[in-house]
Amino acid sequence: DARVTQTPRHKVTEMGQEVTMRCQPILGHNTVFWYRQTMMQGLELLAYFRNRAPLDDSGMPKDRFSAEMPDATLATLKIQPSEPRDSAVYFCASGSRTRGGQPQHFGDGTRLSIL
């Protein structure tokens, strides 16, 4: 089965450190999404790309978060500097655009803890 691959699966670091999360979308998928999930807020869309171009990053705190897609097989989400309130599970999802709405397939997530 094709899967979205995320690394690392877990990350614990101290406040102020840079955090980089990586995602390999399913081969052939041309849209990539970054979500954050917390108990309080549920699933929040942070940013998404189509054909490697950023289409929306309005859900992302711009001062500390950045998302890029340097090639079709890699998407990154960086937090610098990290803060305790960034502790959450970060999911990457990918899809292939065949119509206006598309099912998205999620990776296993990165569980991030900022101390």
Added chain:
Amino acid sequence: QKEVEQNSGPLSVPEGAIASLNCTYSDRGSQSFFWYRQYSGKSPELIMSIYSNGDKEDGRFTAQLNKASQYVSLLIRDSQPSDSATYLCAVWMDSSYKLIFGSGTRLLVRP
């Protein structure tokens, strides 16, 4: 008003019963609807997609869509303890070009 609303539950049903999960959405123009299942500590897993009014069946799962009422539901027949999870409704919003998730309904199937 939230864009996608679900009852948080928990919804508790006995094994073998039908579980009915409901979702309402605000964007009248939405055309694409999805149900995801999320086990505790795991990622959301797509279980159903529905695009047209009416019912769509896949095994023990049936998705129902009523665009006039802006309502989508998921029925799980012959519920099993392994169906215990949080079920997320997701609606593609043409207005914002985003997939918006509800907060999820927690389902507990009692043996």
